Amino acid sequence: MLNLRIFGIVITMLTLVLSCGKSPKTLREVSSFGDNWQFKLDNAPNSPWDTVSLPHTAKIEPLVVNDQWQGTATYKKDYEVKSLKGKKRFFYFEGVMQEAKVYINDSLVADHKGGYLPFTVDATNYLMQNAKNTITVKVINVDDATIPPGKALSVLDFNLFGGIYRNVYSIETNEIYITDAVAANKVNGGGLLVKFDTINKELASGFVKTHLRNDSDKERAIKLQVSLKDAEKNEVHTSITDLKIAANSDISHVEEIQVANPKLWSPNAPNLYKVEVSILEGETPIDFKIESIGIRNIKLTDTAFYLNGEKLFLNGTNRHQEYPYVGYALSDEAQYRDAYKIKEAGFNFVRLSHYPHAEAFMKACDELGLLVMNCIPGWQFIGGEEFVKNSVQDVKDLARRDRNHPSVIFWENSLNESGMTNEYMQLVNEVLEAELPYEDTYSAGWINDSSYDLFIPARQHAKPPFYWNNFEEKGRPIVIAEYGDWEYYAQNAGFNQKEFSDLKESERSSRQARNSGEKGLLQQALNYQEAFNSNLKGAQSIGHANWLMFDYNRGYSDDLETSGISDIFRIPKFSYYFYKSQKDIGMKEFGEPMVFIASYWTEESTPKIKVFSNAEEVALYLNDSLIARKKPTINSISEKLPHPPFEFDLSEFKSGQLKAIGYVGGKEVTTHKIITPEEAVKLELSADVKNIAISENHPDVVFVYAKITDKNGTLVPGATNRVLFKVKGNSAELIGENPVKAEAGIATILLRTTSKTGSIEINAESENLESTHLKI
Structure with a gap:
């Protein structure tokens, strides 16, 4: 499970018991700062203030966002501050969309531009001690060509949902402290930087670079303790170094570390270690930081990607971070659930289109074993001098925020599908190289330019029928960064011009909603299969990422983009x-x-049945009568797949049960059954909490599904009943259209918890259907 930051309670990062036997000392107090904010939209100055919790979206939007709210909103919060003698007080913002002006007691202390990366406010000198203080954040989310991605929302391919939409923390520590990597603004420095440069199964060696600051008015003698522990908390390295740090200055210390027989990180074994760094003055601990890291060796060649010395094909997807209604305001648990679903779908790689995603999502990728292509904000736009300046800062801040994540293997410091100049490409790659001057730092760009280590074209950027299969350029490995959508949406047929000649353009497309029916869903799956198979024919393709994992809204469109493999x-x-x-x-x-x-095996179903399986053989039964037992179907659009589909021709529809049994080595290993649905009679409720429970400590968002079934519990895929959801108590609220019309037999609403909860009860009802309830 993901080691989520606890949101809503004060946490202490660690207590140290010194070897001399003195009592434990409390270090670096990190507190959630998400509760009890006052909020209002500035275009409604006479409206009352709302009390909200963070993460928060500036406006709840409809399912299909035709006209996303833009403007300025104000957040403010009062809080008590005790004595800060010898102390420092910071506020850490994970993400605010997209310009934030921060005031402490009416003094402007920060003006941060950029909606996807964190910033820190040093509030120490602005706070009144032993008194009530006020923090105010003006959040400006309007079209701004100087802030990447820069393109106006009305022509942008995704939405910029406003608000303080990620976590905020209050940090209290001492005058000598370990800095934040982004806030320190040091090239190849700041905070903790952990790098292993020699890695094999017998030994891993590297260093921990720690950046320290003394904000007091005198020189201080300190000790720096560096420890490395494995997942079982075994200490594999420890050291203590005496240092002196002058008044009002900073220093960096590099500690070499070695790990014998390291437990290497990989998608199949995402082993993690913890680096623990503490500052001691005399025998008193005064600051402390922990960083989760993984030890892995990556190498990129002309034709392959290697992880820990073994060749690995990157089978991936793209992800937008949006939820319906609340936009980007996801809980850490919701971020983790998305990562889990990507991994569960069979992917080992995810491209974070087209901007940096949340810190909780990055941590989930580390823990679950998902390789990541990290991206700066950009899409079909490049602006002027200030835009370039801000984009370069994005490269720096992204590298500083995410450099210790073992999941990150590529840095897409490229403005996606934008007409970047040679000067821009050379500049951002020089900046990345300065930040991470290591052999395994690999840049990625959508333009085939030698500035980049990896070329990441989309299939639509080349012509059919070969796309990038015949790409040959020495020293230019490629990842197909997007495939399966546009080549079927715009060109409408991929390879199968004759086969698809009887289909309408909309039927050929991969943009199929879940209620498109079997024909549409099968076509989408066929398109992805064909493109997947085709990509494997490229000699220099080291991987690919389909477009995409989840359906999403677009700034310029009045419908959902539905090429997701999930809705x-x-x-x-x-x-x-x-x-x-x-x-x-x-x-x-x-x-x-x-x-x-x-x-769905209804009268409208095709009798030509397709079965997906990773088994060696599949037997298909109709009403317990064997239709056939087959090996997978090998043809021109499946011959390169790891596991081609199985195809069965039943010649005609007969109501009843279809059962597929998968065999490996002649033994039954897996089964799937479907039954022809009868009349819809009841509702079944479930909540999307399979892999991580609803948080008991801070607000969470989770989907609640009302499945419309027949008397046997079989989904009725044609059901479109309107379902009314109700929630008992005041600890949670329902967000979304309510009642909501079912889509392909399932009605969905979003549940948002508003406080610590013991249990939540949800009821669902629909005319002529048996109602139901669910306790969470």
Whole structure:
């Protein structure tokens, strides 16, 4: 499970018991600062202030965002401050969309531009001690060509949902402290920087660079203790160094470390260590930081990617960080659930299109074993001098925030699909090289330019039928950064011009909503299959990422972009199971045998049944009568797949049960059944908490699903009943249209908890259906 930051209570990062036997000392107090903010939109000055908790979206939007709110909003909060003698007080903002002016007691202390990366406010000298203080944040979210991505919302391919939409923390520590990597603004420095430069199964060696600051008015003698512990809390390295730091100055210290027989990090074994660094003055601990790290060796060649010395093909997806209604205001748990779903779908790689994603999502990738392409903000736009300046700062801040994550293997310091100049590309790559001057720092760009280590074209950037299969350029490995959508949306047919000649353009597209019916869902899955198979024919392709994991809103469009393999509510489509079937059996946690019949088996169903499975053979039964037992179907659009689909021709529809059994080595390993649905009679409720429970410590957001079923509990995919949701108590609220019309037999609403909760009860009812309730 993800080691989530506790949000809503004060936490102490660590207590140290010194070897001399003195009592424990409390260090660096990090407190959630998300509760009890006052909020209002500035275009409604006479409206009352609302009490809100963070993360928070400036405006709840409809499911399809035709006209996203833009403007200025104000957040303010009163809080008591005790004596700060010899202390420092900071506020850490993980993300505010997209310009934030921060005031402490009416003094402007920060003006941060950029909606996706963190910033720190040093409030120490602005606070009144032993008194009530006020922090005010003016949040400006309007079209601004100087702030990346820079493009006006009305022509942007994603939305910029306003508000203080990520976590905020109050940090109290001492006058000598370990800095924040982004706030320190040091090239290849600031905070903690951990790097292993020699790695093999026998030994890993590297260093921990710590940046320290003394904000007192005298020189101080200190000790710096560096420890490295494995997941079982075994100490594999420890050292103490005597240092002196002058008044009102900073220093960096580099400590060399070695780990014998390291437990290497990989997607199949995401082993993590903790670096613990503390400052002691005499025998008194005065500051402390912990950083989770992984030890892994990556190498990029002309034609392959290697992880820990083994060649690995990157099978990935793209992700937008949006939820319906609340936009970007996700809890840490919701971020983790998204990462889990990506991993569960069979992917080992995710591209964070087209901006930096939340810190909780990055941590989830580390813990789950998801390789990451990290991206700066950008899409089809490059601005003037100030835009370039801000974009360069994004490169710096992204590297400083995420450099210790073992999941990050590529840095997309490229403005996606934008006409970047040679000067810009050379500049951002020089900046990245200065920040991370290591052999395994790999830059990625969508333009085939020698400034970048990795070329990341999308399939639509080349012509059919070969796309990038015939790409040959010495020293230019490629990752197909997007595939499966546009080549079927705009060109409408991919390779299958004749086969698709009887289909309408909308039927050929991969943009199929979950209620598009079997025909649409099968077409989307076929498109992804064909493109996946085609990509594997490219000699220099080291990986690919489909477009995309989840449906999402676009700034310029009045409909959802529906090429996700799951819908915006995270409910899988048929294509999800195609990808899940490409995962080999035996992988830890996510490598289970699977079989899936891609049909609802109704009178409208095609009798040509497709089954996705990672088994060696599949037997299909109709009403317990064997139709056939087959090996996978090998043809021109499946011959390169790890696990091609299985195809069965039943010639005609017969009501009843279809059952697929998967075999490995002649033994049954997995089963899937579907039954022809009967009349809809009842509702079944569930909440999307399978892999991580709703937080008991801070506000959370989770999907609640009302499945419309027949008397046997079979989903009725054609049901579109309107379902009314109700929640008991005042500890949670429902967000979204209510009642809501079911889509393909499932009605979904978003549950947002508002305080610490013991239990939540949700009821669902619909005319002529048996109602139900759910306790969480």
